[in-house]
Amino acid sequence: MAEFFLELKGVSKSFPGVKALDNVSLSVRPGTVHALMGENGAGKSTLMKCLFGIYKMDAGEVYINGEKVTINNPDEAMKMGIAMVHQELQPVLPRSVAENMYLGRFPTHNYGPLKVIDHKKMYEDTAYWLKQVGMDFDPKAPLSDLSIGQMQSIEIAKAVSHEAKVIIFDEPTSSLSDKEVEVLFRIMNDLRDKGVAMIYISHKMDEIKRISDDITIMRDGTYVGTWPAAEMTTDQIIARMVGRELTNVYPPHPCTPGDVILETKNVCSIHEKSFQDCSFHIRKGEIVGFGGLVGAQRTELMEAIFGMRGIASGEVYVNGKQVDTKTPRKAMNAGIGLITEDRRGNGILGCLSIKDNTGISIYDKHLKAAIVLDHPTINKIVDDSIKKLSIKTPNAQEHIANLSGGNQQKVIIARWLANDPDVLIMDEPTRGIDVGAKHEIYEIMVELQKQGKAIIMISSEMAELLGMSDRIYVMCNGHIRGEITDPADMTQEKVMHYATMF
Amino acid sequence: MNKKAFNLKDFLINYGVIMIIIILVAFTGIKSPNFLSHSNLMNLLLNMSARLVIALGIAGCVITAGCDLSAGRIIGMGGCLAGILLQKADYSGRFIQGGKPMNVILAALVVMCVCACFGAVTGSFIAFLSVPPFISTLAMMEIVYGLNLIVTNATPLGGYVTAYTNLASGRFLMIPYLVWIAILIACISWFIFNMTRHGKYMYAIGANPQAAEVAGVPVKLTMVMIYAKAAAFYGLAGFMLGAKSGGASVNLGLGYEMEAIAACTIGGVSVTGGRGKVSSAIIGVAVFEFLKAALQFLGVNANAQWIALGIIIYIAISLDIRKYVAKK
Numbered sequence: 017m018a019e020f021f022l023e024l025k026g027v028s029k030s031f032p033g034v035k036a037l038d039n040v041s042l043s044v045r046p047g048t049v050h051a052l053m054g055e056n057g058a059g060k061s062t063l064m065k066c067l068f069g070i071y072k073m074d075a076g077e078v079y080i081n082g083e084k085v086t087i088n089n090p091d092e093a094m095k096m097g098i099a100m101v102h103q104e105l106q107p108v109l110p111r112s113v114a115e116n117m118y119l120g121r122f123p124t125h126n127y128g129p130l131k132v133i134d135h136k137k138m139y140e141d142t143a144y145w146l147k148q149v150g151m152d153f154d155p156k157a158p159l160s161d162l163s164i165g166q167m168q169s170i171e172i173a174k175a176v177s178h179e180a181k182v183i184i185f186d187e188p189t190s191s192l193s194d195k196e197v198e199v200l201f202r203i204m205n206d207l208r209d210k211g212v213a214m215i216y217i218s219h220k221m222d223e224i225k226r227i228s229d230d231i232t233i234m235r236d237g238t239y240v241g242t243w244p245a246a247e248m249t250t251d252q253i254i255a256r257m258v259g260r261e262l263t264n265v266y267p268p269h270p271c272t273p274g275d276v277i278l279e280t281k282n283v284c285s286i287h288e289k290s291f292q293d294c295s296f297h298i299r300k301g302e303i304v305g306f307g308g309l310v311g312a313q314r315t316e317l318m319e320a321i322f323g324m325r326g327i328a329s330g331e332v333y334v335n336g337k338q339v340d341t342k343t344p345r346k347a348m349n350a351g352i353g354l355i356t357e358d359r360r361g362n363g364i365l366g367c368l369s370i371k372d373n374t375g376i377s378i379y380d381k382h383l384k385a386a387i388v389l390d391h392p393t394i395n396k397i398v399d400d401s402i403k404k405l406s407i408k409t410p411n412a413q414e415h416i417a418n419l420s421g422g423n424q425q426k427v428i429i430a431r432w433l434a435n436d437p438d439v440l441i442m443d444e445p446t447r448g449i450d451v452g453a454k455h456e457i458y459e460i461m462v463e464l465q466k467q468g469k470a471i472i473m474i475s476s477e478m479a480e481l482l483g484m485s486d487r488i489y490v491m492c493n494g495h496i497r498g499e500i501t502d503p504a505d506m507t508q509e510k511v512m513h514y515a516t517m518f
Numbered sequence: 519m520n521k522k523a524f525n526l527k528d529f530l531i532n533y534g535v536i537m538i539i540i541i542l543v544a545f546t547g548i549k550s551p552n553f554l555s556h557s558n559l560m561n562l563l564l565n566m567s568a569r570l571v572i573a574l575g576i577a578g579c580v581i582t583a584g585c586d587l588s589a590g591r592i593i594g595m596g597g598c599l600a601g602i603l604l605q606k607a608d609y610s611g612r613f614i615q616g617g618k619p620m621n622v623i624l625a626a627l628v629v630m631c632v633c634a635c636f637g638a639v640t641g642s643f644i645a646f647l648s649v650p651p652f653i654s655t656l657a658m659m660e661i662v663y664g665l666n667l668i669v670t671n672a673t674p675l676g677g678y679v680t681a682y683t684n685l686a687s688g689r690f691l692m693i694p695y696l697v698w699i700a701i702l703i704a705c706i707s708w709f710i711f712n713m714t715r716h717g718k719y720m721y722a723i724g725a726n727p728q729a730a731e732v733a734g735v736p737v738k739l740t741m742v743m744i745y746a747k748a749a750a751f752y753g754l755a756g757f758m759l760g761a762k763s764g765g766a767s768v769n770l771g772l773g774y775e776m777e778a779i780a781a782c783t784i785g786g787v788s789v790t791g792g793r794g795k796v797s798s799a800i801i802g803v804a805v806f807e808f809l810k811a812a813l814q815f816l817g818v819n820a821n822a823q824w825i826a827l828g829i830i831i832y833i834a835i836s837l838d839i840r841k842y843v844a845k846k
Contacts (some may be wrong), residue, residue, distance in 0.1 A: 209748045348734035365725035367792040376722050376733045379715040381531065388713050431733060 027076030073427030105281030165196030283330030305485030422453030575751030583791030584651030593771025596756025601675030609677030637749025724791030
């Protein structure tokens, strides 16, 4: 047997406008757990998707047990003994454990052209494989009866039933309880003893140190290096994850903070696993960044403050007065605006025009005789913002769906500028946007700051977070773990330090 | 590529159904000239008037990607309620013995208000309890029918005051009053759809309910209002149908909801939400009524006419969907 069961050599992958992977290598020994680490957007998931045949790599080679192979789709990957336990499970909840395990490959009795599902074999096989991973669920139980962690063990059992020699775990513990993590690690240790190679993607340092044998670190789509896990300290790992040159492409934003405009006290989610005890404040004329890893519950916190999610306890104050923000409309009336992360899902009104998309938040303010919309004024506001934000469109009647991502984002910004909130929350304001439009959005933010608006920016892009924020809160695992006020302290290391305080 | 070049495919996708109907109407007009006579056209308009009011009500539901199955039964209730309020004082089979008939306009308003209350209940289940529109309106359909049966004891109503039946026979500027009512409702609908917050909110909810909520749209209240307004329109339609036939029974309006939904979609109100105008409802209703009348004049078997209606729905929706599918 070759020293490395799985080898990836010189993998590159580009998406329009972005080089996601640049000459990345990864070598995994059999019977080991190989941790793959890196910041948000370092290219870990992209690399795994290339390996699994979901993406086609532009360049690079894959060797399995010393033999060169090509993998064109997940089906081929599974046939070659590679399995993936996804971060987001996609189970068919109302159906049984066994059906979920054998979905798409049900064992059948064949009577000529007629194929009848062999339930007996399916249930027996399911029980057998579940036993292999030390689980004994009833194969007939509906999947919805199980917890997320238990569903994950079903996924693992499924991988094992494929007799996978390589199993990829993409942030498997992000939604597991401590007890479930223990179970997962026990299964992983068993698999290791059986000689299975595992690739483990996670941000949790203590878990990495506990379970992994080797660590490969990636940064900005490039390969940084591979080290034995036992020889690395947490600080060393962080230093290698973030060690990049920051180029200064951000507009200057001198900050002269005024009075506190928004303040929260001990805000807790109605969900145990979401944000808890979050207290923060923002002053007029300030850009406050919220840093953290994906899954730190920053979006959930902001959406809750804007009335899109439930708050179990805690208070929100605007201008020193406690306000009710149970619905987005109430939050809007309290002077808060939110530009959501999921532009397509809850940002744009796809089949409506730019005018309707912009005007939607200001109809209350522009009425004649209490009910008739003041179309001339609204048209003027819309036309002005198209010009001011240089939205590229023939006219205001154009459907927003026909615009590019950057221009759609500008329309959403125009919507909130028209509404003129005191506090504007921008959740990943430059995600999926080309460099030029990004810079324009930064300038809009600075312009708003000069007008004395308060801006909260959630950003998973380290450079943007450090480049645009006057002050930074860092969240991890639903809690605000740190506040960085001194510009001298605004370093990648500091942010990562707080962001991995699980 | 010159964008203004005539593109036969696009033309057919956009106007296919209307072309079919125009050809059919022209053909019928040539074969039997009576089809385009003044009296027949007036009759067609009269048939269209109540249908249009129903379609305009249901259009609001369809634009928010919903539907309203209770329309037909609420029409029946509106018709019966109008009948109860507008029977002649000396009519022997009077529903309320010894009562006096109400003012016609006042009766219409009462009918609309009562029906709107039922619509508000339907809408509340949809908005506040997240019951899917299909189910919520289905439940209301059954409830309204039951109530109507209990109240009227399943007895047909008749003996209306002439002021009421006059709405169908009487004319202003050569056009029956009922048609004027439909025109008035179309104008009010246009105003609501285009000139009020409510209309803009309706389109926004249809386009993307989550995004609408995040943009500060009072989604729940708007939904309740849409279903209440729709039910008020159905009630008015029931009132109009009662005037036209001079009587009403519990089965008045049965199945009209399906025709109205079909008419809306034929005219271009998208069942996926967010798209549709007042003109869509007008075109849809016109296509439907002209098709029915033309087939009748051509002597097509009455039973076979249903098949033709079904085929037109297939063609219309397949073409309509093309507009959006192709754009992706």
